[in-house]
Amino acid sequence: MCGIVGQFDFAAKSGGGPEFVRRACDAIRHRGPDDSGIFVSDDGRVVLGHRRLSIVDLSPLGRQPMQNEDGTVWLTFNGEIYNHLQLRAELLRRGHTYRSHTDTESIVHGFEEFGEASIRQLDGMFALALWDSRSRRLLLARDRMGKKPLYYAELPGRLIFASEIKALVEHPELKRALDLDALNEYLTFSNVPSPRTLFAGIKKLPAAHLLTCDDRGRVEIRRFWSPLEAQWSGKLTEGEAVERVRELLQAAVRKRLMADVPVGCFLSGGLDSSANVALMSPLQSTPLRTFSVGFHGFGAAENFHDLPYARLVAQRFGCEHTEVMIEAEACKRHLPELVVQQDEPIGDPACLPMHFVSKATHEAGIKVVLVGEGSDEVFGGYGDMVTILRQTLPRWQRLMRLPRAARALLHRASSMLGAPPGRVDLLRRAASGEPLYWGLDVVFWETEKAALLTAAARARMNESPAAVIRRYCDELYRAHPDADGLQLMSYVELCNRLPELLLMRVDKISMSHSLEARAPFLDPELSSFALGLPASFKIRGGETKRVLRQAVAPFLPREILERKKQGFRVPLPEWLAGDLAPWAESLLANSSLRRLDLFNWSSIDRLWAEHRGRRADHSFDLWCLLNLAAWHDHWIDRRAA
Numbered sequence: 001m002c003g004i005v006g007q008f009d010f011a012a013k014s015g016g017g018p019e020f021v022r023r024a025c026d027a028i029r030h031r032g033p034d035d036s037g038i039f040v041s042d043d044g045r046v047v048l049g050h051r052r053l054s055i056v057d058l059s060p061l062g063r064q065p066m067q068n069e070d071g072t073v074w075l076t077f078n079g080e081i082y083n084h085l086q087l088r089a090e091l092l093r094r095g096h097t098y099r100s101h102t103d104t105e106s107i108v109h110g111f112e113e114f115g116e117a118s119i120r121q122l123d124g125m126f127a128l129a130l131w132d133s134r135s136r137r138l139l140l141a142r143d144r145m146g147k148k149p150l151y152y153a154e155l156p157g158r159l160i161f162a163s164e165i166k167a168l169v170e171h172p173e174l175k176r177a178l179d180l181d182a183l184n185e186y187l188t189f190s191n192v193p194s195p196r197t198l199f200a201g202i203k204k205l206p207a208a209h210l211l212t213c214d215d216r217g218r219v220e221i222r223r224f225w226s227p228l229e230a231q232w233s234g235k236l237t238e239g240e241a242v243e244r245v246r247e248l249l250q251a252a253v254r255k256r257l258m259a260d261v262p263v264g265c266f267l268s269g270g271l272d273s274s275a276n277v278a279l280m281s282p283l284q285s286t287p288l289r290t291f292s293v294g295f296h297g298f299g300a301a302e303n304f305h306d307l308p309y310a311r312l313v314a315q316r317f318g319c320e321h322t323e324v325m326i327e328a329e330a331c332k333r334h335l336p337e338l339v340v341q342q343d344e345p346i347g348d349p350a351c352l353p354m355h356f357v358s359k360a361t362h363e364a365g366i367k368v369v370l371v372g373e374g375s376d377e378v379f380g381g382y383g384d385m386v387t388i389l390r391q392t393l394p395r396w397q398r399l400m401r402l403p404r405a406a407r408a409l410l411h412r413a414s415s416m417l418g419a420p421p422g423r424v425d426l427l428r429r430a431a432s433g434e435p436l437y438w439g440l441d442v443v444f445w446e447t448e449k450a451a452l453l454t455a456a457a458r459a460r461m462n463e464s465p466a467a468v469i470r471r472y473c474d475e476l477y478r479a480h481p482d483a484d485g486l487q488l489m490s491y492v493e494l495c496n497r498l499p500e501l502l503l504m505r506v507d508k509i510s511m512s513h514s515l516e517a518r519a520p521f522l523d524p525e526l527s528s529f530a531l532g533l534p535a536s537f538k539i540r541g542g543e544t545k546r547v548l549r550q551a552v553a554p555f556l557p558r559e560i561l562e563r564k565k566q567g568f569r570v571p572l573p574e575w576l577a578g579d580l581a582p583w584a585e586s587l588l589a590n591s592s593l594r595r596l597d598l599f600n601w602s603s604i605d606r607l608w609a610e611h612r613g614r615r616a617d618h619s620f621d622l623w624c625l626l627n628l629a630a631w632h633d634h635w636i637d638r639r640a641a
Helices: 017-027 084-093 104-121 180-189 238-255 271-283 306-316 328-342 351-363 375-379 383-400 404-416 421-432 446-452 455-459 466-479 485-511 524-532 546-552 572-577 581-589 601-612 619-637
Strands: 002-009 035-040 046-052 073-081 124-132 137-142 151-155 158-162 209-214 219-223 263-266 289-295 320-326 368-370 516-518
Touching (some): 002 124, 017 035, 073 104, 084 104, 104 124, 104 209, 238 271, 238 524, 238 546, 271 306, 271 375, 271 546, 328 572, 351 485, 375 524, 375 546, 383 404, 404 421, 446 601, 466 485, 601 619
Parallel strands (some): 368 516
Antiparallel strands (some): 002 158, 137 209, 151 158
């Protein structure tokens, strides 16, 4: 796992490429503290940089950027390719010569042999850049599920790219400014969907996409894979689905143990991380290292009871177990550090425990961990999904049978009568013909943003977040017109919240501690198969993730199989109403955002008053605003050119 950087001067040689790339590589040294390298083309127009975290083939032969036999193809690569040995065997048969035992070299020779089609052959997680001097084209690619981030910016006469935004902003021509349409999306989703970022002019390559740039500066972006490609079979029995899920999950875990360094596991004691431990342990020659998080002052009485379950699993499988305890003061101390690690604000409070458990794992000498992300999204693991299927969706279907004028009248009436914001916006979406489901972690609905944002700010926002959701819905129904409600929710999550919030959180925070995280549940074959299963296989009665529970039942204790979904909780409601309230209010009160005509601050003051008075829980809303304020202070205002 590594960090990549590069510059392609397609119009003219700037002369500053190597200096920029060196500075940019230094900015992301945490992604690869073991080694570094730079390639400069003969004409100086292409510069590729690399920071290396050695995982496979620890020798100097794994140094990047890496070339093919005659130096016509150069690669800088971040990730792991799990099928590289199979690819290697085929490429050796075709006459290619290898210098190392790395997975990197199979990408180089694969591209030399098959061109862009070789990217579809890669089974793994990756962000990569390939320079092909024969066609004078630069190719960028991001893996199928979006596990590895890749950012780029088009500047006059050149294209620059990097694994993290903090590397890109080292370029002297890149000005820092806030993208208002991205801000609008962040206030909805608690993340910014691709291709935007909160930085105007900086984009992120969407998951499963390629970008090519030729020597005329022509940039083309296209998708090379979709989870909707898989055949959805309605003929499988539930028993057959269980067997297939078990088989795919076992294979996904096994391939993710590929490493020449120790592999550990984050363990919450929930179904997903416990399944990882159960399947990993028999394949390890030494006791598996596991890591869990707890909070000082919060235990079973407050429903923060991960640790007893994690201990149970660790003991059952003979793990060497570490527990990390966090207190409220740590939130205040480390929010500025999180802002630097994340590049963009990620409105997920779980970033805090992720920071501390990653730090402890690194200090224990572990370089690779398995994580449980992705299971709930494709197997229907969230209680909100059950509620939407049982209650909200039937009401929505009845509502949509009404004439549009009647829906508009209901919306106006609900606003006048002071109905809850979620209900008011549901009626607004019905009246406007917008999709019902926008995601699991909507921060501010459009009706709430009308009070939160100034009229001037709203007038400068050109695109509604509804356009993002409509695009995902259209993609799903074009491929599978009969998709059920749970499949729609899962696909929306796979397109946005997973790659741009959950996986971004995992990548940025783990890599800030030089730690590689691998997610077996987001193996493309497993997640595509699970997406295609009907809702009845996943949710039945009060049971979520039904088919997955049955698949892992032979391996896990009953207490874990029957445990109710807990999630990666943080006692933020209590902290922001108590110990952290003065600090948090001061941070917002003194933020550089106050100098911009963006927010109605009286609206934010009301959120604080209601939360501190415990009349409502606005902790998630406030945390998203705190992250935004800290981000703007650090990245935009204080350092603006």
